[in-house]
Amino acid sequence: MKLKKILYALCIATSFTPGLFAAGGDDPLRTMLLMDKFELYGNEEHTRRWEGSFYIGYDLDKLYLYSDGEATSEGIQNAQNELVYSRAIAPFWDLQAGLVYDKTDTHSRSWGEVAVAGLAPYWFETRAALLFNSKGNVGLRLDAEYEMLFTQRLILTPSLEADLYTKDDPVMQLGSGLSSIEAGLRLRYEIRREFAPYIGVNWEKTFGKTRAYAPVDEVNAVVGVRFWF
């Protein structure tokens, strides 16, 4: 499998040599770190928020690391980290499988995960992840994002996230059913493709039992920077 190759390459570091065609044809090993959200909330805690991904791999096979979380001056409040092997299965879709590590300020939880990620018709960047853990809880985490170009560099991105679970998990403050929804609207200016400061608003709300554990219903102004390399 290519996974072996990727892991091997990961170990021997990632130096690119010229002479691609001689070395391995059209599909050189590559990496990409994308910090899609890297921002500060306009709330009292000055919440810091990040959401990003890193991959190493080839056209069809990649190893992905996702991370999404919030921190305040008191440290990390919550974070979801994923390590998945990603395999292209259709022109616009990847099938992913791996591990998830959730963290709150006090506790942590590991999950197994299967996900589908890709570009849906009408250009929606989407990801749907099915999670399962040893407590018998099953989760569904959905993400969608869209890009509207006002100019070639001024881009508005509406985004939507929803988390659902089959069981209550008081330790992790997750309730069964629809647990939380987050919607955002971010307007970025691409100084370069790789570097875009932005402003936006982010709305977050918890539902059901989750709301009882952690009542959240807030709208925050955000300022941040999107970058990749």
Add this chain to the structure above:
Amino acid sequence: MQRRTFVKGVATAAAGAILSDIAVAAEPTAKHDGRSVLRGKEFHLTIDYTPVNFTGSQAVATTINGQIPGPTLVWQEGDTVTMHVTNKLKHSSSIHWHGIILPAPMDGVPGISYPSIAPGETFTYRFKVRQHGTYWYHSHSAFQEQTGMYGPIVILPKRKEPFRYDRDYVVMLSDWSDEKPEAIYRKLKRQSDYYNFNQRTVGDFMDEVKEKGLLEAWNARKMWNQMRMSDRDLSDVTAYTYTYLMNGHPPASQFKALFKKAEKIRMRFINGAAMTIFDLRIPGLKMTVVAADGNHVKPVTVDEIRIGVAETYDVIVEPAEERAYAIFAQSIERSGYALGSLTPSKTLLATAPAMDKPQPLTMIDMGMDMASMGKQESGGMKCGGSMKMNKKPKPYRWSMLENRHYPITPLPMKHGISWVMHAPNPKYRLDDPGVGLRNNGRRVLTYADLKNRYSTAGHPKPDREIILHLTGNMERYIWSINGIKYADAAPLEFRYGERLRITFINDTMMNHPMHLHGMWSDLETGDENRLVRKHTVIVQPGSKISYRVTVDAKGAWAYHCHLLYHMGGMFRKVVVV
């Protein structure tokens, strides 16, 4: 080795046109000037690193004899030529003689013709020149072509050519980037529209809503959105990183071709770019095309020529006025241009005309059936608003090409990740000037205009046919043929002595200039007795095109899209058995 460095302007306008000089205008002050013209039977070429400055910042190029383009090689038809090529790079290198009919081991493709030229080594090419006209040479290793390894070839004919001219200029177009080509390729792999700064905006959509109402505007976008295809996807790499060169001059320093009033000037246009298809014209002058890819065609007079990567066109122009004319080559996506002056005086320079507005791709470029669409939704096919179609589509001119049937040899195909779009109804579009040039008010050369100057009535009829789909996945930036990229493909087998018909179907939204090594591509342009002889053929998006190949060259050959960053995948090895 006979070496003529630095031919300023032009030498003798000799009595016989064939004696006319190959001239390369030069400006001593600019660093990248001083290109030489090498003549004779034996040539010494050295591949090395050379510092250059095309953009205002210093960069390192890989060059041939320290020049960009490399020296113009002037050969004589019938001679046996010898080229000693020394590689002083740290990496292996190669030189391929583009469009030259020669023995397979002399073709210069690493891994197919020979191993390559290792660092420090000298490889000697030797072959008999069996053709004449305008060609070029370039590296076939890694992305070295992008960093400066290309140069013109002019082969003087044995017999007098059937047209006259007083001066003779080589005009080689290319694209330069200060970015390393490996970095460009990695960017495309990570974000395939990285260099496209002409994407659809909310404003474009609002304009369409104003023009034809929300519902119709939405419907016009529907298919593109569902298929996740962009109608602005004209070129992968643009002036965002490229500086376009004409004989090694950026527009700021301009290549200069001198003329005297009432002279006939032959211009040998060569597209030596890595990724840029150019639309070429000399505003104020008609161009009479006399040769395509080195081979004589029936003269045809036009205002504008689309020159695909690796194609060559010879034209004759007759400047009537004592003024500077712009030699203007805008990139297909209209992000920039190469510029030179055809001028009576080196101090008199032309100014560039305004670039055309880029036209979006249309349903035609998707290979839709326009005839049936005309009935269903007349608004849908406007698709972007700028493409005006007659209500009644023109009758289809190319049924005679459709109706030719030869035994088809099936080839392996793989639908899926590397084959996203299927042109539902690909048509021959030989008389379509192509996206960006349609209905522009100028007489644009199309392949339908190209007729062999000499009869091809005696050519054998095809024994069989193969169909090659040009395929890809723009989102993932994967290119392939029949859905299979080179790394996963078995070689194509051609049979020695056969006459093969090859039909391309372009299932992508991009123009692909396809180049077969070692054998001619005799293009069907409508006249069975005037098949036009080419080495590189543009296959328009959503279209179909056919040519015939007499398989008269033993050995292994390369067959590929000549866009450098498509080539790795959209490539086949051909084995003649």
